[in-house]
Amino acid sequence: MKYTMALVLDQAEIAPDIFSLTLRVSFAGQARPGQFISLYSGDGARLLPRPISICQIDEGRSALRLVYRIAGRGTREFSALKSGDEIRVLGPLGNGFPVDDYADRRVLLIGGGIGVPPMLSCADALREPVFAVGYRSRELAYLLPEITAYPEVLIATEDGSLGTRGNVLDAIRASGPKADAVFACGPAPMLRAVKAWAEEAEIPCFISLEERMACGVGACLGCVTKTTGVDGHSHVKNARICKDGPVFAAEEVDLS
Amino acid sequence: MMNTSNPDLTTTLASVTFKNPVMTASGTFGSGMEYCDFFDLSRLGAVVTKGVADVPWPGNPTPRVCETPSGMLNAIGLQNPGIDVFCERDLPFLRQYDTKIIVNVCGHSEEEYLRVVDRLADEAIDMMEINISCPNVKEGGIAFGTDPAAVERITRAVKAHARQPVIMKLSPNVTDIKVMARAAEAGGADAISLINTLTGMKIDIERARFALANRTGGLSGPAIHPVAVRMVYEAAHSVSIPVIGMGGIVTAEDAIEMLMAGASAVSVGTASFHNPMAAAEIADGIGAFLARKGYGSVSEIIGIV
């Protein structure tokens, strides 16, 4: 975990309002799939970090690729960064997906909306990844070249312009893929549906959660999720997403 | 003026001597475990721990935090593991470091505060800070901190039980901070600390909803610094016990303002979220300032204005 400057290697808009940012940063080699980093605004009036998932890890170049959507002032500011610029970052943060436990198993990687990027870092660490990704439309289907480089990919779009019409669960139900585990990241309703589907299919399921953060390192207790059992830190039923997560075994968390 | 290259950074409150005047603000630094990878906690005057109650508290629903211009709102609701886990896990961790330990105490009622104070009696801690100013819990907290009679009563009750010196942490959500400071002094407080957060509200206009699940939250960060400096100045000039100043300190310069306003020590809170090394860097920066200006010690600038 380091608080340091990162060098922008390149940045490009890969879909409307969706940017791919590659940073050279000293801790890139320590990063694991499913972890995230905090980006800091150059404007001192915006104090809090912006947490962004790691999309790809390039140990050779000591680089991390991030893919993010413009959601407000901070991400808009980041979208103006050019190769050669510097940005303050903190990372790698959080626990990550259990890729080592499933390295040579068949893992269904489910990504919805802006939850797709971390699934790509998982795929790079697995022998047999199966993608299931959901987008609003063909135009907003970012990262497709990288994802379709893998042999097994299910795609859903809300308007039906690409793949199955509907959400990612509709695509999964339509083809009934077999898997030894499910890793998922996306909006809360999608994660609830994924959890229910995996429970029914009796497949171990790991989901990555999102919450507003202040410290990003587990100190402020701002970013908690309800858990089914007593959490290890505060001994209540509230685990810290930034430190104890963002990835949880689905049965550990109460998404209701 | 003589140029002193090694100014004396120590400061003394209620006969406890701190190696420098910089502490962490309760609730922004956990018990230090999450920050010990960034710098040696022995560089701090003290670690002030997250509020701890007699039993575990679950805190408020999320969202608990949101950003505001030059600041943030929080409504954590004092989630904590309770005093037993705290004493078994957090205190032994902190004792590895050469820094003072100040335990922040919360409760819903006088009895709850006293149970924690009693449990701490045999623990090797340097001071305790009684939070009577949290705006995010319904009972206790701020309900005690906005009524001078209640401040005096709870201070006296805590003092009757406490083995360590007691700091009363005051709320800025009052008309006249001087009255509250005097009430704490009358109750026998060894020191006071201020300011806790200012109650605020943010509305997410896109969703037409409150930004925080608790609706209101406490404002902290640089946005509150001038208010904090004014209140520390007023409090320090109305009591003879020492004052710990906090509220929006991000740089050594901010901390020095607080010392010049009359604080004997300062706490760094929200700044740690922007820079995990902030507290340690501020301690170094105060030393550099004193040396540059030719002051021989921190005590020379306390209350200088």
Ligand SMILES: Cc1cc2nc3c(=O)[nH]c(=O)nc-3n(C[C@H](O)[C@H](O)[C@H](O)COP(=O)(O)OP(=O)(O)OC[C@H]3O[C@@H](n4cnc5c(N)ncnc54)[C@H](O)[C@@H]3O)c2cc1C
């Ligand atoms: C663990 C984690 C991983 C994430 N990974 C990605 C990713 O890979 N790609 C991506 O596009 N987005 C990701 N997000 C969401 C991203 O953090 C927000 O979109 C971003 O912080 C918005 O900042 P802003 O300044 O543009 O928006 P503003 O609305 O101006 O931000 C104001 C404040 O709210 C916080 N905030 C706003 N939206 C969110 C949100 N959805 N989640 C958490 N905090 C938020 C900001 O950090 C900031 O402190 C992730 C969030 C988390 C918690």
Ligand SMILES: Cc1cc2nc3c(=O)[nH]c(=O)nc-3n(C[C@H](O)[C@H](O)[C@H](O)COP(=O)(O)O)c2cc1C
């Ligand atoms: C996330 C957060 C949690 C806090 N928790 C506590 C707490 O448990 N007890 C307490 O006395 N003050 C608590 N505070 C208040 C701070 O200790 C401090 O008084 C206030 O934030 C002003 O300082 P700052 O602007 O440097 O953060 C908390 C503040 C924040 C931002």
Ligand code: FES
């Ligand atoms: S953001 Fe502070 S505990 Fe997670």
